[in-house]
Ligand SMILES: Cc1cc2nc3c(=O)[nH]c(=O)nc-3n(C[C@H](O)[C@H](O)[C@H](O)COP(=O)(O)OP(=O)(O)OC[C@H]3O[C@@H](n4cnc5c(N)ncnc54)[C@H](O)[C@@H]3O)c2cc1C
């Protein structure tokens with residue numbers, strides 16, 4: 001059987017509770033004889049015997065290999081099962097698959113990262129990757145701003161990571177849809193945070209979150225003059241093979257698993273993408 005159909009066993013080295021329903025699983029492949037590397041934005045097919053597979057984004061930077069992170073929201077049977085696992089348990093991994101964010105073009109650009117909920121997972125790898133290279137003085141981006149929206153303060157995931165990014169120079173701005181008196185920060189949609197951001201021709205915007213959020217963020221960025229090639233987002237489709245064979249993730253002539261999941265707005269405009277229309 002082709003190697004990419006066979007899951008490779010990976011051991012859970014660490015589990016980080018992000019909020020009540022998202023956990024980050026820090027994994028390491030057991031067999032190191034075959035290479036494993038990836039770029040931010042790519043995903044793996046995660047499997048548990050007898051339960052099947054699900055597509056999950058790599059949420060760490062490849063610079064942290066051989067350890068790599070999957071940040072998983074409890075959504076259904078497979079992700080529920082993974083949430084019951086402990087360090088030392090094993091899962092199966094196929095991949096990496098899909099097109100990554102074009103990190104090779106980010107040097108000198110102002111990155112504007114806009115995320116909602118678990119949508120921060122694939123973008124976290126981009127920020128970690130850029131910070132790593134920034135701190136080496138190696139093709140640094142010009143600046144990084146993160147706009148991150150959550151439903152309530154208790155839903156904010158990656159809190160330790162957010163503090164560490166802020167300390168390392170990322171301008172992190174949070175908002176929640178609703179909050180009690182204890183919350184001192186912004187309340188409102190993530191699009192409202194965009195009103196106080198500078199958008200120039202040097203801005204590259206990366207967006208990941210629920211389809212409705214993506215749609216409104218894109219509309220606002222376009223109205224602020226951000227070019228179609230500089231607006232980059234991800235699409236989510238149910239996947240089976242993850243590698244362009246089964247056609248399950250077909251979308252208007254494209255296969256999201258190989259042509260995406262990362263697309264520029266210029267590419268999406270050539271496709272009939274209902275949720276962004
Ligand atoms: C490229 C990519 C990257 C992803 N990255 C992440 C990530 O980093 N973290 C993360 O938590 N999730 C991620 N997901 C989503 C994850 O793959 C799904 O939530 C997956 O369905 C979970 O599997 P499950 O068996 O736990 O839940 P499922 O049993 O698949 O159920 C999850 C939800 O999907 C619905 N559903 C199931 N099958 C279908 C179908 N055929 N059509 C429509 N709806 C269906 C169910 O009703 C339920 O609401 C990603 C998906 C893609 C495509």
Ligand code: FES
Pocket residue numbers: 238239240241242243244245246247248249250255256257258
């Ligand atoms: S998931 Fe099989 S072709 Fe995309």
